[in-house]
Amino acid sequence: QKEVEQDPxxxxxxxxxIVSLNCTYSxxxxxxxxWYRQYSRKGPELLMYTYSxxxxxxxxxxxxxxxxxxxxxxxxxxxxxxxxxxYLCAMSANAGGTSYGKLTFxxxxxxxxxx
Amino acid sequence: GAVVSQHPSRVICKSGTSVKIECRSLDFQxxxxxxxxxxxKKSLMLMATSNEGSKATYEQGVEKDKFLINHxxxxxxxxxxxxxxxxxxxxxxxxxxxxxxxxQFFGPGTRLTVL
Numbered sequence: 001q002k003e004v005e006q007d008p009x010x011x012x013x014x015x016x017x018i019v020s021l022n023c024t025y026s027x028x029x030x031x032x033x034x035w036y037r038q039y040s041r042k043g044p045e046l047l048m049y050t051y052s053x054x055x056x057x058x059x060x061x062x063x064x065x066x067x068x069x070x071x072x073x074x075x076x077x078x079x080x081x082x083x084x085x086x087y088l089c090a091m092s093a094n095a096g097g098t099s100y101g102k103l104t105f106x107x108x109x110x111x112x113x114x115x
Numbered sequence: 116g117a118v119v120s121q122h123p124s125r126v127i128c129k130s131g132t133s134v135k136i137e138c139r140s141l142d143f144q145x146x147x148x149x150x151x152x153x154x155x156k157k158s159l160m161l162m163a164t165s166n167e168g169s170k171a172t173y174e175q176g177v178e179k180d181k182f183l184i185n186h187x188x189x190x191x192x193x194x195x196x197x198x199x200x201x202x203x204x205x206x207x208x209x210x211x212x213x214x215x216x217x218x219q220f221f222g223p224g225t226r227l228t229v230l
Contacts, residue, residue, distance in 0.1 A: 008156070032217040043119075043208050043221035044159070088158060092217035101147055101212050103219060105158045 003027050006089055006106030015115050019076040023089035023106045026070065030091040030104075033065050035074045038086045038108065047087075048074070079113045086110050118142055119211050121222035128199055129230055136194045136225045138209030144189035145211035149219060150182070153206040165192055199229045 006023045013019055021035075032051055036044035048063040050056045050072075056063045062075040072091075076083055089106040118141040128134050138148060147166050151159040163179075165171035165186040173179045181203075183195040192211075196203050206226050210219035 006158075034217070036221075041206070041224065041226065043121075043210075043223045045221070046218075049217075101149075101214075101217055101219065102161065102164065103149075103217065107158045108156075110156070 001026055003104050004089065004091060004106045007109060008107045010110040010112060012112045012114060013079055015079060015081060015113055017079050017113070019074075019079050019083070019111060019113075021074040021076075021087050021089075021109050021111070023072050023091075024070055025072075025091055025104075027091070027093065027104070028067075028070070029093040032092040033063070033072050034090040034092075034103070035061075035063055036088040036090060036105075038088060040085075044088055081113050081115055084112045117213070117220040119145075119209065119220045119222040121209055121225050123225060124223060125226045125228075127228045127230065130200050131198055133195055133197045134199055134227060136196075136207055136209075136227075138192045138194070138211070138222055140190045140211040140220070143211075143213050143220075145192075146189070146214055147212045148186055148192035149210045149212070150184060150192070150194050151208045151210070153208060153224075155206075159208060162194075196227065199227070201229045203227065204229045 004025045034049040035047045038044040050065045053067045060077045064073045086108040088108040090103045122137045150162045162177045163171040163173045171184040186192040208224040210221045
């Protein structure tokens with residue numbers, strides 16, 4: 001079993017739709033939860049991060065973490081064609097020693113928002 | 116702020132040659148730098164973690180003699196793929212961290228093609 005599971009999609013939605021992206025994980029030591037957006041042939045860019053459980057909103061994006069279920073989500077409201085990209089969830093235990101700062105990524109979900 | 120560059124962005128080489136990829140933090144000092152490998156439509160796979168002035172820590176299954184990592188300063192890390200073969204063709208991405216926390220800033224990636 002992978003530490004982080006993410007449905008690779010692809011996911012295709014019309015412009016204006018609400019998009020829901022999800023990841024599950026098995027390592028209960030994870031405390032930091034991130035969502036990255038990656039355009040083709042580019043490096044990932046951080047969209048949102050959440051510490052421990054809870055919700056966080058930033059514009060059209062909402063991140064949710066449910067540590068009891070080991071489940072995280074990213075919602076995109078009023079999706080735009082420019083949101084078309086691969087979305088990667090990532091997690092970190094931020095423990096000491098050699099694992100400090102280490103991120104574990106999901107496989108990434110390919111999203112296409114068509115006009 | 117927190118910009119990371121990589122050079123070259125794309126390289127094509129013959130089988131058996133060695134290729135060096137540079138990763139620079141342009142506006143901050145990077146305590147730790149990470150090197151990832153990404154196959155098409157796949158997630159980022161951590162290859163190694165390096166701290167300035169010390170030996171890199173390689174992930175299980177990554178050949179340290181094949182992928183040489185040097186972190187000579189707080190703003191520069193290099194990855195050298197030695198005696199490259201077609202199966203080494205991939206997208207290599209570096210990231211840098213200002214402290215030992217979870218936040219990493221990613222470079223734009225280097226696409227390596229070995230003929």
